[in-house]
Amino acid sequence: ARELFKKSELAKKYNVVKINTIVIPPGLWRQYIEGGKADIAWGGGPTLFDYLYHEGLLAPLTSREVLEAIAQIPDEIAGMPMKRVGKDGKVYWVAAAIASFGFTVNHERLKDYNLPVPRSWRELASPIIGRPLVEYGEPALGIADPTMSTSNTRMYEIILQRYGWTEGWKILTLMAANAEVYSGSEAVRDGVIRGEIAVGITIDFYGYTAKLVNPECEYIIPRGETIVNGDPIALVKGARNPEAAQAFIAWVLTEGQKVWLDPSINRMPSNPKIFETPLGKNRTDLYEAYKITLKTKGMLFNDTLALMYERVMQWYFKATLVEVNDRLKEVWTKLLSLYFKGKIGESKFNEYVSILCAPLKFTDPLTRKEVEFTEEYAISICEKFEKDPTFKDKLISTWKKEAIEKYTYVLKQLEEY
Numbered sequence: 001a002r003e004l005f006k007k008s009e010l011a012k013k014y015n016v017v018k019i020n021t022i023v024i025p026p027g028l029w030r031q032y033i034e035g036g037k038a039d040i041a042w043g044g045g046p047t048l049f050d051y052l053y054h055e056g057l058l059a060p061l062t063s064r065e066v067l068e069a070i071a072q073i074p075d076e077i078a079g080m081p082m083k084r085v086g087k088d089g090k091v092y093w094v095a096a097a098i099a100s101f102g103f104t105v106n107h108e109r110l111k112d113y114n115l116p117v118p119r120s121w122r123e124l125a126s127p128i129i130g131r132p133l134v135e136y137g138e139p140a141l142g143i144a145d146p147t148m149s150t151s152n153t154r155m156y157e158i159i160l161q162r163y164g165w166t167e168g169w170k171i172l173t174l175m176a177a178n179a180e181v182y183s184g185s186e187a188v189r190d191g192v193i194r195g196e197i198a199v200g201i202t203i204d205f206y207g208y209t210a211k212l213v214n215p216e217c218e219y220i221i222p223r224g225e226t227i228v229n230g231d232p233i234a235l236v237k238g239a240r241n242p243e244a245a246q247a248f249i250a251w252v253l254t255e256g257q258k259v260w261l262d263p264s265i266n267r268m269p270s271n272p273k274i275f276e277t278p279l280g281k282n283r284t285d286l287y288e289a290y291k292i293t294l295k296t297k298g299m300l301f302n303d304t305l306a307l308m309y310e311r312v313m314q315w316y317f318k319a320t321l322v323e324v325n326d327r328l329k330e331v332w333t334k335l336l337s338l339y340f341k342g343k344i345g346e347s348k349f350n351e352y353v354s355i356l357c358a359p360l361k362f363t364d365p366l367t368r369k370e371v372e373f374t375e376e377y378a379i380s381i382c383e384k385f386e387k388d389p390t391f392k393d394k395l396i397s398t399w400k401k402e403a404i405e406k407y408t409y410v411l412k413q414l415e416e417y
Contacts, residue, residue: 001252001256001259002019002021004256004258004259005019005248005251005252005256006019008251008255010065010247010248010250010251011247011248011251013247014243014244014247015244016244016247016248019248022037022038023043026044026048029041029048029052029057030052030055030057033052033057033236033237033238034057034238036238036240038236038239039235039236039239039240039241039242039244039245040233040234040235040236040239040245040248040249041058041093041232041233041234041235041236042096042232042233042234042252043231044231044232045229045231045232045303046080046081046084046093046229046230046231046232046303047303047304047307049084049093049232049234050084052093052234052236053084053086053092053093053234056237057236057237058092058093058234058235058236058237059092059234059235059236059237059238059239059242060086060088060090060091060092060235061090061091061092061094061234061235061246061249062090062246063243063246063247063250065246065247065250066246066247066249066250066253067091068250069249069250069251069253069254069271070083070091070094070253072253072254072271072272072273073094073095073253073270073271074270074272077095077098077228077230077270077293077294077296078100078227078228078293078294078295078296078297078298079228079298080227080228080229080230080298081230082094082095082098082230082270083095083230084232092234093232093233093234094230094232094233094234094249094253094270095230095231095232095233095270096231096232096233096252096253096270097230097231097260097267097268097269097270098228098229098230098231098268098269098270098293099203099204099205099228099229099231099267099268100203100204100221100226100227100228100229100268100293100296101151101154101155101158101201101202101203101204101226101227102201102202102204102207102219102220102221102222102226103118103124103199103200103201103202103207103219103220103222104189104192104199104200104202104206104207104210104211104217104218104219104220105117105118105192105198105199105217105218105220106192106193106195106197106198106199106214106216106217107216107217107218108195108216109140109195109197109198109216110140110198110199112198113131113132113135113136113140113198115128115129115131115132115140115198116128117220118199118220119220119222119223120222120223120225121155121158121159121162121163121171121175121222121225122163122171124141124171124175124178124199124201125170125171125172125173125174125175125178126174126178127336127339127340129141129178129199130174130177130178130332130333130336131336131340132198133178133329133332133333133336134333134336134337134340139178139179139180139197139329140178140197140198140199141175141178141179141180141197141198141199141200141201142179142180142181142182142187142188142191142192142196142197142199142200142201143175143176143179143180143181143182143188143200143201144181144182144183144184144185144187144188144201145181145182145183145184145318145322146313146314146317146318147314147315147318148183148184149184149185151185151202151203151206152185152188152201153310153313153314154306155201156172156313156317157301157306157310157313158225158226158227158299158301159171159172159225160172160313160375161299161300161301161302161305161306162225162299165359165374165375166358166359169357169358169359170353170354170357170358172317172321173320173321173328173356173357174332174353174356174357175201176317176321176322176325176328177328177329177332177356178332179197179325180196180197181321181322181325185202185203185206186206188200188201188202188206189202189206189207189209189210192210192217193210193213193214193217195214195216202219204219204221204268204289204293205265205266205267205268206219207219207220208266208268208285208286208289209263209266211285212263212266212285219289221292221293221296223296223297224297224298224299225299226296226298226299227298227299227301228293228296228298230270231270233249233252233253234249235249253270253271254271254273257269257270257271257273257274258274258277258279258280260274261274261279261280261282261283261286266286268286268289268290268293269286269290272290275287275290308379308382309375309378309379309382310382311382311385311386312378312379312381312382312385313378315385315392315395315396315399316373316378316399318396319396319397319399319400319403320360320399320400320402320403321403323400324400324403324404324407327403327404327407327408327411328356328403328407330407330411331356331407331408331410331411331414332356334411334414335349335352335353335356335410335414338414338417343417344417352410352413352414355406355409355410356406356407356410359372359373359374360372360373360399360402360403360406361373361402362398362399362402363398365391365394365395365398366384366391373399381395
């Protein structure tokens with residue numbers, strides 16, 4: 001993007017010959033902005049940019065070029081804002097690209113396993129998706145370790161909010177039981193492309209890339225069970241080069257949208273006019289996906305709530321569903337086998353599923369009292385969990401131990417059949 005911009009008319013007009021890109025974690029953004037080390041904030045989701053806006057760290061976009069560019073961006077997509085308009089009526093951030101969360105399927109592998117095309121998160125946790133474990137000894141689903149994937153973390157948070165904490169963990173547990181757990185989200189995508197798995201949970205542009213590489217792949221948005229994010233770009237307060245910075249933002253929102261069309265990037269543009277260009281007309285696949293995204297029925301999602309328990313949720317997931325996944329898969333496969341053979345009825349099957357998926361009860365290492373892993377508990381310990389390594393390690397060890405004991409208990413119960 002930098003090199004393309006420097007060749008543009010806007011860059012020549014504002015005499016832009018050099019652009020420095022600094023990649024830093026969100027926690028350092030305030031320090032860099034207040035220190036006058038940046039002109040533009042780009043990357044990260046709307047939650048981060050709304051925080052910057054409310055903290056007074058963003059400046060309004062006011063140049064003629066950038067306002068004309070902003071006018072080309074929809075105000076909302078799937079009910080989610082693509083611009084942040086302040087009380088003064090001025091725009092403080094605008095979406096440079098959009099993204100949704102869902103899953104990518106490999107139709108050929110679905111046919112091999114005789115599986116239907118899933119349309120909801122709940123279906124990924126179903127006995128049907130687990131059938132290949134029993135019949136072939138292979139999982140049909142792929143997910144990623146949340147401590148290694150921000151996009152998978154967001155999908156797990158979506159599930160917890162869409163279905164509620166207890167039911168959400170039931171779905172997450174059975175998804176993990178049905179799945180090959182990969183180290184990162186790219187590996188999940190590649191697993192779908194290669195046909196190692198029939199379904200993988202992915203951010204949208206991984207799905208579009210998968211389809212380009214393997215036409216048997218398709219990205220699916222779970223209706224009413226996802227969110228569409230605008231990925232913002234903004235001018236920071238105290239920018240040393242505000243005119244040139246706004247020229248760059250204007251370019252990103254117009255001519256620069258072509259960057260997203262690159263097959264190696266495959267992001268969803270926020271400006272639909274790019275599809276009217278010769279390059280855009282060649283990406284009919286991405287345009288069709290864009291139209292589907294516009295019609296997406298999203299869900300209400302509370303970013304603030306998700307952040308309040310995020311780190312705790314990630315490590316609880318890792319301890320109970322990733323690190324002991326082999327044991328979880330063993331007991332789930334045994335339960336499915338008995339269920340499919342008719343040795344266990346619907347009622348008993350559901351009873352064992354409830355035991356398998358119930359949030360853990362354990363002894364809190366600080367209070368020494370028995371607690372349950374509720375949403376309230378996760379929120380209450382989040383700050384200490386992040387700051388106290390000893391507390392964190394004790395909890396993770398406890399969660400892992402309790403999970404193994406629970407899975408082993410169910411497995412022993414099943415041996416009686």
